[in-house]
Amino acid sequence: MPKDKILIAEDNPLNMRMFEMLLRARGYRSLLKAVNGEEALEIAIREKPALVLMDIQLPRVNGLEVTRRLKQIPSLRHIPIIALTAYAMKGDREKFLGAGCDAYLSKPVSTRELPKMIGRILRQRTGYLV
Ligand code: MN
Secondary structure: OOOOOEEEEOOOHHHHHHHHHHHHHOOOOOEEEEOOHHHHHHHHHHHOOOEEEEEOOOOOOOHHHHHHHHHOOOOOOOOOEEEEEOOOOOOHHHHHHHHOOOEEEEOOOOOOHHHHHHHHHHHHHHOOOO
16 A cells, blocks of 8 residues: 655755665655755645655755745645754754754664654554554
8 A cells, every 4th residue: 555655855865865765665655855945845835745854954945944934834734844954953952843843853864763753753643554
């Protein structure tokens, strides 16, 4: 059974490939990919994904700003956003949650924790069994 579509917003090709492989291995077949913040906004608006993996350090529009904008759109604000950041610093959690991120993970992302977190969030949001 195909699982919900997930938007991966990530500008680093190696990370992108790793997230893709990780999610495909867990049965997520409809993956959408954005390599900068503008593209992430466009694709999210057009495709209404079930969840967004959001790199915070994205070119053009950073991930926090993309998150803020998506959360201002009533038809999109329910979409869970998992922030990914290479620089987990004091105060980041508050900053990310304040922008509307639903969860965050610091890079390097744990290949066990990421699919678990995605599954948990999708189950909470939709009642869908992942
Ligand atoms: Mn980046």
